[in-house]
Amino acid sequence: MERMMCLNGPEKIIQVPQLKKRPFIVHGFGTRYLKKEFLNTSPVYKKFNKFYLDQKHSNIIHCIDGKAHEELKGDGMITDMPDTLLVIKTADCLPVLLADTDSKVIGAVHCGWRGSGLRILQKALIVMKEKYSCQPSSLIAAMGPCICSKCYEVGEDVYHFFKEMNIPLCVFKKHTDRRKKYFLDLRKTNQLQLQEIGLGKNKILNVGKCTCSDEMFLSYRRDGKNNARMLSFIGLSF
Template sequence: MNFIRFDNLSVYSELQHFTTTIDGGVSVGNYTSFNLGTSSGDELQNVIENRKRFCKAIEISPNRLFIPFQTHSNHVVAIDRDFLHLPTEKQQKLLQNTDALLTHEKGIAIGITTADCVPILIYDPKKQVLAAIHAGWRGTVNKIVLKTIFKMIQEFNSKPEDLLAGIGPSICQECFEVGEEVIEAFKEEEFPIEKIMIQNKQTLKYHIDLWKANKILLIQEGISTRNIEISGLCTVTHPNLFFSARRQTIHSGRMITGGILK
């Protein structure tokens, strides 16, 4: 079982973080083998077993792992002490329609699932607050990164200049061909389109750089460029490491990107 990690976050001993890969599980077919997502068509018992193995590897109880029910929204939920004291049913309800989690609590794991969309971790080493963000193109357009940082500031008094960010394995610009409606959506939200879009001269199709688009948002909110790390790993072109909905259809496995505060 292999994990991908960020260099800039690995220096903090109180933070354990990870992006999973395809190896180490029991799923088959497009889910071979370490699928950790419950909503893409895999057999539920396989996902449950895979999550048990995952939790054993990160040394945490499965009931201390929190994954939202993602809908490409810009909704952010804090896993705080009040949340942890709620009944499981109420916790599950709060995790619905959510695409980013953050926490200050120790000994729990938070994470999001991806298979091409951009996973982003933001860490405040001074306040010891961790955020895990699922930013597909819709989440990027809706600036879920900014909303997450605002919640870190609002609830935990984080300062943007203290924050570190990691942009994880996801679809690269070369592979992310989009229609004009996607370009228009980015233009409407006033992204610097000339910096994040290219046009393929052969196909005349447009391609968006989601890594750069999210980096622009992070910088816009006050995070230093030197505190932002981009993994540079494309999920589409690394079938030996990652699931990819673009390569395998939506009926593919999912990785988890997240972390634990110790």
């Protein structure tokens, strides 16, 4: 994990070195201090066409191959087009940035508990493989900040949903004091799903921060139901 120098106030973006070193990729996991305005005005990012989603906690993946006409409904985007910035909004959910560094294909996925239960990340990788001929050997997945397994209390409905979807239940820990409550490891379930589909452990990068316990991030659980979301993005530029 690498943090951007913060000469102008608090840090806005967290990056992973394995993506940063690729000259044709721009990426970042925004902290609470990264505003949409910055992506539109900064010399680095302003030339990119930005794509945002009307996120639905679904497993819908869009392949972006043109200009944005309207906000698409769904929770993942994939593209091989240069100058296209895929932007995911989160506050506790897990943002995942994908890149095939050989064939130069990228993706951005919003993984909440429902999307994770619907295996959205696996679906994204299948689309990358089938539509863009990506190979697991050249794929990198970078997981951004999300709510950690000590903070993420969920109800039985989530546990049962995962069970029904045949997802390994080792990602749950029973609450010791509260009946019918569990703690969910959102990061781990997505990590396991990536491994299941053929991504090596060394290809899965993790910034490992908890949005709920670190004030530099926005947290839906901690801050309540407002509309504030953090922005994570990836784009190609050649």
